[in-house]
Each structure stands twice: as C-alpha cells, then as structure tokens.
Amino acid sequence: xxxxxxxxxxxxxxxxxxxxxxxxxxxxxxxxxxxxxxxxxxxxxxxxxxxxxxxxxxxxxxxxxxxxxxxxxxxxxxxxxxxxxxxxxxxxxxxxxxxxxxxxxxxxxxxxxxxxxxxxxxxxxxxxxxxxxxxxxxxxxxxxxxxxxxxxxxxxxxxxxxxxxxxxxxxxxxxxxxxxxxxxxxxxxxxxxxxxxxxxxxxxxxxxxxxxxxxxxxxxxxxxxxxxxxxxxxxxxxxxxxxxxxxxxxxxxxxxxxxxxxxxxxxxxxxxxxxxxxxxxxxxxxxxxxxxxxxxxxxxxxxxxxxxxxxxxxxxxxxxxxxxxxxxxxxxxxxxxxxxxxxxxxxx
Amino acid sequence: xxxxxxxxxxxxxxxxxxxxxxxxxxxxxxxxxxxxxxxxxxxxxxxxxxxxxxxxxxxxxxxxxxxxxxxxxxxxxxxxxxxxxxxxxxxxxxxxxxxxxxxxxxxxxxxxxxxxxxxxxxxxxxxxxxxxxxxxxxxxxxxxxxxxxxxxxxxxxxxxxxxxxxxxxxxxxxxxxxxxxxxxxxxxxxxxxxxxxxxxxxxxxxxxxxxxxxxxxxxxxxxxxxxxxxxxxxxxxxxxxxxxxxxxxxxxxxxxxxxxxxxxxxxxxxxxxxxxxx
Numbered sequence: 001x002x003x004x005x006x007x008x009x010x011x012x013x014x015x016x017x018x019x020x021x022x023x024x025x026x027x028x029x030x031x032x033x034x035x036x037x038x039x040x041x042x043x044x045x046x047x048x049x050x051x052x053x054x055x056x057x058x059x060x061x062x063x064x065x066x067x068x069x070x071x072x073x074x075x076x077x078x079x080x081x082x083x084x085x086x087x088x089x090x091x092x093x094x095x096x097x098x099x100x101x102x103x104x105x106x107x108x109x110x111x112x113x114x115x116x117x118x119x120x121x122x123x124x125x126x127x128x129x130x131x132x133x134x135x136x137x138x139x140x141x142x143x144x145x146x147x148x149x150x151x152x153x154x155x156x157x158x159x160x161x162x163x164x165x166x167x168x169x170x171x172x173x174x175x176x177x178x179x180x181x182x183x184x185x186x187x188x189x190x191x192x193x194x195x196x197x198x199x200x201x202x203x204x205x206x207x208x209x210x211x212x213x214x215x216x217x218x219x220x221x222x223x224x225x226x227x228x229x230x231x232x233x234x235x236x237x238x239x240x241x242x243x244x245x246x247x248x249x250x251x252x253x254x255x256x257x258x259x260x261x262x263x264x265x266x267x268x269x270x271x272x273x274x275x276x277x278x279x280x281x282x283x284x285x286x287x288x289x290x291x292x293x294x295x296x297x298x299x300x301x302x303x304x305x306x307x308x309x310x311x312x313x314x315x316x317x318x319x320x321x322x323x324x325x326x327x328x329x330x331x332x333x334x335x336x337x338x339x340x341x342x343x344x345x346x347x348x
Numbered sequence: 349x350x351x352x353x354x355x356x357x358x359x360x361x362x363x364x365x366x367x368x369x370x371x372x373x374x375x376x377x378x379x380x381x382x383x384x385x386x387x388x389x390x391x392x393x394x395x396x397x398x399x400x401x402x403x404x405x406x407x408x409x410x411x412x413x414x415x416x417x418x419x420x421x422x423x424x425x426x427x428x429x430x431x432x433x434x435x436x437x438x439x440x441x442x443x444x445x446x447x448x449x450x451x452x453x454x455x456x457x458x459x460x461x462x463x464x465x466x467x468x469x470x471x472x473x474x475x476x477x478x479x480x481x482x483x484x485x486x487x488x489x490x491x492x493x494x495x496x497x498x499x500x501x502x503x504x505x506x507x508x509x510x511x512x513x514x515x516x517x518x519x520x521x522x523x524x525x526x527x528x529x530x531x532x533x534x535x536x537x538x539x540x541x542x543x544x545x546x547x548x549x550x551x552x553x554x555x556x557x558x559x560x561x562x563x564x565x566x567x568x569x570x571x572x573x574x575x576x577x578x579x580x581x582x583x584x585x586x587x588x589x590x591x592x593x594x595x596x597x598x599x600x601x602x603x604x605x606x607x608x609x610x611x612x613x614x615x616x617x618x619x620x621x622x623x624x625x626x
Contacts, residue, residue, distance in 0.1 A: 004449070004488050007466055015463040016470075017451075086452040102443065227462060234457050236446075243406050245510065246430025246458035255355045292450055294465075 023295035026288050030302035034084065034309055041083075042076045046321070074207075076302065082206040082214065082270060083312040083326060084305040087277055089218050089267035091304025094224050094278025095285070095297055096260035100253050103165055105323040105341060107278035108264035111169030114275075115176035116147030118199060118267035122180050125195040126187035134213045137269040141217075144265035147172050147222050148257055169237055197216040199273040201327020210270055217266035221259045222301065229293035236291065273310075274327040276334020277304050283341065351414070353416050357382040357546040358433075358512050363390055363412035365402045372398040375412065380514075380563075383544040385537070390567035391591050396550050397438065397518050399567065403548065404435035404516045417425040418512075430458035434512040436548045438519050438550075440503055442491045448502045449487040455509030477509040481535065496527035504532065508539070515539075518548040521556070529553075533560050536613050558582050558605040566590050582606035 006024070008017040034277025042058075043049045051073060053063045057072040094107040103109075108114045121136050155168035179197070184192050225232075231252040234242045243249050264278065285300030306327055311333075315324035352430060358380040366374040372395040380386050380403070401407040405450055407419050414421040421429060432554040443450055455477065456470040478484045481501045500520065506517060513573075521529040521534070537560055539545050551557045557564060558578040566573040566581055568590045574581045587595040593610055600607040 004447070007471075009466070009468075016466045016468075018466040104607070169577075230457065230460065230462075230465060233450075234454055236443045237451075238437075238440055240401075240406055240435075241440050243426065244404060244430065244435040244437070244507075245454065246427040248426055284433060286445060290447070290450070291445050 001321045017294070020062075020289045020295045021290060022289050023299060025298055027302060029140070030070075030299065030306055034302065034306045037306065037309045037313060038080050038084065041080050041309060042072055042318075044313065044316060045071075045076065046261045047071055069324045078208045078211050079203050080309060080312065083203045083308045084220050086203065086212065086267045086271040086274060087264040087281070087305040087308030088222065088301040089304075090274060090277040090308075091281030091285075091300045092297060093260045093264040093267070094280075094304070095282040095293070096225055096232065096256050096263075097278065097299045100235055100256050100260075100280050101165060102236060102238065104283070104345060105166055105279070105338070106149075106169070107276075107282075109152050109273060109275045109278055110166060110173075110338070112147045112172030112176060113144045113151070113169075113261060113264050114268050114273045114278075115173045115180070116143040117265040118146075118178040118273050119143050119180045119183075120146075120265075121269050122183050122199065125198075126183045126191045129191045133209060137213060137217055137266040140264050140269035141265035143176075143309055144261040144268070145258065146178065152257065153204065170328060198272050199241040200325040201274040201330075202315075202325035203271050203308075204323065204325065206271065207278050211309055214266055217262060220264075221262045225256070225259050225263070225293075226297050228252065228259070229297050231295075232256065233292040260322065267327070272327060273324075274308060275331045276338060277307055277330050280304075280330075280334055280337055283337075355382055357417065358381060358548070359415040360403070361413045361415070363399075363414060364400060364410045365398050365407050366410050367398050367407070371410070371570070373402060373495070376571065378572060378575075380546065380548055380566065381545050383540070385540050385547045385549075385560055386563040386565060387561035388548070388550045388565045389552075389554060389557050390566055390573075394567045394590075395570040396567045399532075400435070400516050400518050400548065400550055401437075404433060405429055406435065407438070418522035423432055427458050427571045430510065430512070432512050433514040433516065434507040434510040435516040436503055436507045436520065438522065444492060445489055445490050447490055447503070449474070449478070449504055451491060452483070452487075452509050455506040455511075457458075458510065473511050474509045477505040480508065480539075481505040497524050497531070499536075500524060500528070500532065504535070512545075514546045515548070517547070518554065519550050521551065521553070522552065529556070536560070553609045554582065554587070555600065555605075558607070559600065559603050578606055582608060 002238045004021055006021050039051045042054045049068055053068050054072055056063050056066045058077065081095060089249055097106045097108055097111065098104055102293065119142035120139040123134060124139040151169050151172060155165045168328050183235040184195060231247060234245050234247045235253065239249060281300045281304035284303050285296050289299050307330065311326040311329035315326045320322060330342050357381040359379045363373060363376045364371060388395045388399060398407065402409060416424065416429060416432060416509045431545065452476050456473065456512050459470065478487055478559055481504055483501055483505050486494060486498060491502060494502065504520065519534050524532065533556060536547055540547050564581040565575040565588055573590050574586055582597055584595055584597050586592050587608055595611055596609045598607050598609060
C-alpha cells in the first residue's frame with residue numbers, strides 16, 4: 001500500500017499527528033516562492049534596490065547605500081508584510097467559510113462578510129474621526145460577524161442549497177455596499193478621502209503601525225483555526241455525521257464562524273476588501289494537498305499570502321509609474337475563476 | 349470488547365419526536381436487545397428514520413427519554429455517546445477529493461484530542477475497518493471515483509472505525525444492486541455474530557429484514573404495530589395493516605425465514621403457490 005500520510009508520534013509523549021505527505025514539500029515551496037516575491041517586491045519602485053541589498057538591509061547588515069535602510073525598512077517592507085498577512089488571513093477565513101458551509105463557492109467576500117466589515121470600518125472613519133487605529137479591526141470584526149450571523153440565520157439553516165447561500169450573501173454585499181456609499185457621499189470630505197484610499201483594497205502606504213495592529217488578530221485566530229482543523233474535517237461530512245461522531249456542532253461551528261469573521265474583518269480593516277483571495281486560495285490548496293484541514297489550512301494560508309504579495313507587485317509593475325491596487329489584480333484573476341467554479345459545479 | 353451489562357442496549361420511555369414541527373413519533377416505548385440485529389420496517393413516512401435519529405440523539409425528544417444502557421442519553425456528553433454508539437445516516441455526502449482513508453479515519457474523531465490525533469490504536473482500528481469492508485485496495489482513492497457500493501462500504505468502514513458496541517444504520521443498502529445489498533448485510537451479520545455488536549437498521553426489503561433480523565419492529569404512523577422475532581411479526585395481517593398491501597407469507601426456501609410475496613393486481617393465489625412449488 002502506498003504511504004500517503006506522514007505520521008508523527010514523538011516517543012514518550014502523549015501526542016500523535018498525521019498529515020498528507022505532500023504538505024511539507026508544498027509548504028517549503030510556497031515559503032521560498034513568497035520570499036523571492038517579497039524580495040523582488042521590496043526592491044521594486046521609483047528607487048530600485050537590488051535583491052542582495054534588500055536581504056542585507058532586512059538582516060541589519062551594512063549596505064553600500066545608507067538610503068536603503070529607510071526605503072526598505074520604513075516604506076516598503078511593512079507594505080509587503082501587510083500584503084502577506086492579509087492574504088493569509090483572507091485565505092484562512094475563506095477555507096473556514098467553505099468548510100462550515102460545505103460550499104465551494106463561499107468565501108467572506110462573496111457572502112457579504114467582507115462588505116459588512118467595510119461598512120463598519122467606513123462608518124467609524126467617517127462618523128467618528130480621531131479614533132485610535134487599533135479600533136478599526138474591532139469595528140470591522142463587528143460588521144463581519146453581524147453579516148455572517150444574518151446570512152447564517154437567513155440562508156444556511158438546515159443545510160440549504162449553495163446557490164441560496166450565495167444569493168443571500170450577494171444581497172447583503174449590495175446592502176452593505178450601498179450603505180458604505182451613503183457614508184462616503186454624506187461624510188466630511190477629509191474623512192471620506194481617508195476612507196476611499198482604504199476601500200479600494202490596497203496595501204498602499206501601509207506602515208508598521210497597521211501591521212502591528214493586525215498581527216495579533218492573524219496569529220490568534222489563525223492558530224485557533226488550525227487547532228480546530230479536525231473539527232472542520234468532521235463538519236465537512238454534514239451535520240448528521242458530525243453529530244454522530246460526537247462533535248458539539250453548534251459550539252464548534254460558532255467558534256469557527258467567529259474565527260472566520262475575525263480574520264476577514266481584521267484583514268479588511270487593514271487593507272480594504274481584496275476580493276477573491278478567500279475563494280481561490282482554498283481551491284488551489286485543495287488541489288495541492290487534498291481536503292483535510294490539518295494540511296489544507298496552512299497551505300491555503302501561504303497560497304493566499306503569496307497571491308496578494310504577487311498581486312501587489314504586479315499592480316506596481318504593470319502600468320508603472322501608475323499603481324493599481326492589489327485588490328483590482330486579484331479581482332481580474334478571481335472573477336473568471338469564480339465563474340469557472342460556478343459553471344463546473346453546475347455540471348457536476 | 350463488549351461487556352454485557354444489560355439485556356437492552358437502548359431503551360426509550362414515552363419518547364415523542366417531532367420533525368420540522370410535526371410530531372412523528374408519539375409516546376413510544378421500545379427496547380433494543382443487546383447483541384442482536386434489530387430491524388425497523390414500515391411504509392414511507394411512518395417515522396422509522398426519525399426513530400433511528402432519536403435513538404442516536406440526532407433529534408432531541410420533545411418528551412420522553414432514551415437510555416443508553418441504564419443512563420439517560422441526554423445526560424451523557426455527545427463525545428461519550430459517540431464512543432459507544434455509531435450512526436450512519438441515509439445518503440451521506442463527502443467533500444470532493446476526500447480519500448477513503450481520510451473518510452474512515454474520521455471515525456476516530458470521538459477517540460482523539462488536540463494532541464492525540466493519530467494514535468496506534470486509531471491506526472489499528474482504521475486498518476481493521478478497511479480490511480473487514482474489503483476497502484484496503486481503495487484506501488487512497490477519492491470517494492468520487494468509486495462505485496455506489498464501494499462508497500457505501502467506505503461509509504460503513506468509517507462507522508466501524510468508531511469502534512462502538514452499538515451501530516445504527518439508516519437504509520444501508522439503498523441505491524445498491526442486489527449483490528451489493530447482500531454483501532453489506534452479510535458484513536453486518538458477521539460483525540454481529542463475531543463481535544456481538546448490537547445493530548439497529550432501517551430496511552425497506554421485508555424479506556431481507558426477516559432473513560437478517562433477530563428482532564423485527566414494525567412501525568406504523570409513529571407507533572409500534574408489533575415487534576418480536578420475524579416469524580411472529582411477519583404475518584399477512586401485519587403487512588396488510590402496516591403497509592396496506594395484500595400479501596402471502598411463505599417460508600423462504602433458502603433460509604426458512606418468512607418470505608413476503610405481495611399479491612398486487614397481477615398476482616393470483618394459484619400462480620403464487622405454483623411458482624414457489626410449496
């Protein structure tokens with residue numbers, strides 16, 4: 001029999017794990033690819049920094065140009081790291097959403113959760129200027145969770161059809177989008193311009209401050225999701241089977257929903273609505289390592305991070321010196337992908 | 349692994365169950381004998397699947413109690429129940445690309461924890477479940493690529509990997525051809541004979557129910573019409589009153605168990621007798 005699993009059983013310790021045998025190789029590959037993309041990305045711009053100088057600067061080593069430190073460490077590195085982190089957060093949120101809804105078309109941006117987050121964050125920016133930045137993720141999380149719970153109550157009770165979930169979600173997207181426009185239209189011009197930069201789904205001008213606000217959310221809820229991968233595996237088999245296997249279904253699903261909303265909300269609060277990453281990353285991940293979440297969650301996360309880093313790089317390269325927001329690049333690639341999945345699943 | 353603690357593996361006391369707001373089972377007393385194969389039969393919509401879900405705590409009773417052994421099921425944690433009772437619902441579905449081994453290993457969920465996710469015991473039970481259902485050669489194939497019979501065997505293997513003394517199965521033979529139906533029933537029979545597992549299942553085929561069941565429960569409109577050994581329960585009167593079907597009960601020429609021959613419009617008394625040569 002072919003050995004398809006890697007089994008970890010440290011002798012003498014009461015622990016044991018198994019993983020798809022493809023996971024470690026793919027994780028290493030994605031980390032290397034992301035690293036290369038980041039080095040290139042940090043080097044690119046009005047002021048070119050060669051790759052070796054990028055790495056030396058980040059490691060704190062001497063370079064031949066004293067300006068590199070400012071360009072790399074202050075201007076470009078936080079931006080790329082934000083792109084990476086936001087991509088990971090969106091991908092994990094997407095994987096969770098697809099897992100608990102058992103719907104390959106679901107992701108926070110498609111079922112309106114991201115738009116709920118945008119609405120809450122814009123409301124905060126427009127109506128209450130001068131709040132601390134650290135509060136934006138909290139507001140966005142609130143907005144995301146509100147939409148997630150509403151969609152849950154209206155659409156996916158009793159295992160309703162996947163199309164219904166998408167339609168209700170799209171409805172909420174539109175409502176939240178219209179309310180966001182309303183805020184933008186009637187808000188104070190200075191506050192609105194601040195909100196607009198951020199709404200486009202861009203990592204432009206992101207600083208260490210924003211990264212530091214986002215990191216606890218990503219780490220906390222990312223780890224919570226990873227710990228719950230066994231529960232996600234069981235939930236995928238349907239409510240009745242999950243219950244028969246002894247899963248406290250409501251509790252687990254509630255925690256996962258919370259975790260997904262927190263990751264989507266904080267990602268949106270940090271970089272606006274970067275669409276389709278949450279949809280695509282889990283699909284690509286499943287193609288690489290299969291549907292078991294112990295391996296799928298980290299692989300999807302790294303895929304999402306890589307996609308946003310590359311999208312940000314492309315956005316700056318394609319029409320330089322004009323800069324396209326990375327959310328636009330992901331939408332150009334993601335929208336056709338969404339249609340492809342829609343058509344493929346209709347035929348199956 | 350089985351300790352015979354009580355004559356009845358599952359008992360219900362005045363059990364009332366509702367499905368989508370409608371009362372389906374009302375004030376039902378039922379006892380499932382330990383170590384036997386109990387088969388629930390009845391027409392569509394009589395509540396036999398609902399009853400099975402109630403026994404397996406998938407449906408919360410409106411009133412009444414289900415006892416697992418001597419303990420009320422409502423007072424046990426769902427994980428503890430899952431270590432003692434496995435339930436396979438009708439027509440389960442798995443995500444795309446899931447392999448047979450992935451699926452079967454999910455049966456170990458109630459025995460695992462955050463740190464203990466794949467113990468030697470887990471591996472042993474999964475390999476045993478794969479081998480007894482003859483699914484080893486398909487272990488690394490995706491479920492989508494299997495035939496209906498193989499897929500059903502994989503789901504049964506998952507339920508077996510759960511290693512429970514009680515197995516509840518809702519129509520385990522639906523959508524299978526006759527040969528595969530017999531294969532599944534023989535497998536369950538062997539498990540019952542060799543390991544004294546208590547099996548409760550819903551079956552549509554009355555003749556298979558008589559052949560494989562030790563205890564037959566005829567359910568009519570949410571109540572028990574009759575229960576007992578198939579030879580006592582399977583009568584023309586029962587089939588008439590429960591299924592609203594005229595029939596003749598003869599002796600199964602292979603197993604000697606009751607065999608129900610429906611009469612219908614085309615059948616006549618003489619043709620039934622002559623063709624069976626009894």
